[in-house]
Amino acid sequence: MHEGKLYQLAGWLEQARYAVALTGAGVSTESGIPDFRSPECGLWAMVDPIKVASIEGFLGDPVGFYEFWKWRFSKLNEAKPNITHSVLAQLEARGRLKTVITQNIDNLHRKAGSQQVFEVHGNYTQGLCIKCRKPYETEELLRKVEERSVPHCDECHGLLKPNVVLFGELLPPAFAESELEIYQADLLLVLGSSLEVYPVAGLVPQAKYGKAKVALINREETPFDGLADLVIHSDLGSAMCRLSELLGLRMQAV
Numbered sequence: 001m002h003e004g005k006l007y008q009l010a011g012w013l014e015q016a017r018y019a020v021a022l023t024g025a026g027v028s029t030e031s032g033i034p035d036f037r038s039p040e041c042g043l044w045a046m047v048d049p050i051k052v053a054s055i056e057g058f059l060g061d062p063v064g065f066y067e068f069w070k071w072r073f074s075k076l077n078e079a080k081p082n083i084t085h086s087v088l089a090q091l092e093a094r095g096r097l098k099t100v101i102t103q104n105i106d107n108l109h110r111k112a113g114s115q116q117v118f119e120v121h122g123n124y125t126q127g128l129c130i131k132c133r134k135p136y137e138t139e140e141l142l143r144k145v146e147e148r149s150v151p152h153c154d155e156c157h158g159l160l161k162p163n164v165v166l167f168g169e170l171l172p173p174a175f176a177e178s179e180l181e182i183y184q185a186d187l188l189l190v191l192g193s194s195l196e197v198y199p200v201a202g203l204v205p206q207a208k209y210g211k212a213k214v215a216l217i218n219r220e221e222t223p224f225d226g227l228a229d230l231v232i233h234s235d236l237g238s239a240m241c242r243l244s245e246l247l248g249l250r251m252q253a254v
Helices: 003-015 025-029 055-060 062-078 083-093 108-112 138-148 173-184 200-209 236-247
Strands: 019-023 099-102 117-119 122-129 135-137 160-164 187-191 213-218 230-233
Touching: 003 187, 003 213, 003 230, 003 236, 019 083, 019 173, 019 200, 055 062, 062 122, 062 138, 083 108, 083 236, 099 173, 117 173, 122 138, 135 138, 138 160, 173 200, 187 200, 200 213, 213 236
Parallel strands: 019 099, 019 187, 099 117, 187 213, 213 230
Antiparallel strands: 122 135, 122 160
16 A cells, blocks of 8 residues: 555665654554553553653652552563564664664664664663662662662662653753754654654654655654655554565564
8 A cells, every 4th residue: 555655765765865763652562562642552541641650750659650660661671672673773784774763761772773872761771860860770770669669879868760751851962962863864764653742743843844854654643744755654564564675674583
């Protein structure tokens, strides 16, 4: 159904001087990680985001916060990269993709082999003290949770939190670095993002106004479909599998 568009996208990727990918939750769901906003199975249908995904909820009830995050960590630990992660890593290795900008915290792009990854919402494999900023590996953070319900810093006794961006927090320096990548891009490939979360969604019009081509692949419509040069509404797995074939990439388990 989308053969012509995928063929066109393959050509753009081969010709691009500075291609950048922007990935969202739709990339992770095909690795078995639940997204947030799906009406029936999204995480927000099961839990209150203010309690488990905001800095206010974390500070107000860290015990309840970590009850949810222990389960979330287990899901993230079980997940493995899928075809989309593999294709992007191979494109980078071939010099056809410069950067992956991701809203996902699951570390799967790095596991798949991508080197230049900007994690604008953080990475779950790391934690930090909110007081002295001492870093912790998530395994150590979880060990402290099991021992005391609420983890505290060994140095200053401050609260430890996952090094992910919660509602009410500023984005990390990776976002400013991502904007610099967007300014250089002549092709932006948006994969599996609803483009409803700002300021990350604003990278799409930035790319377009900077004269980059914008290609979107997402199951549902997005607010920027009308702005894009190419739009494919499809499951990512099937679309990326065909794109991989058109580009002559290896079909591999990662």
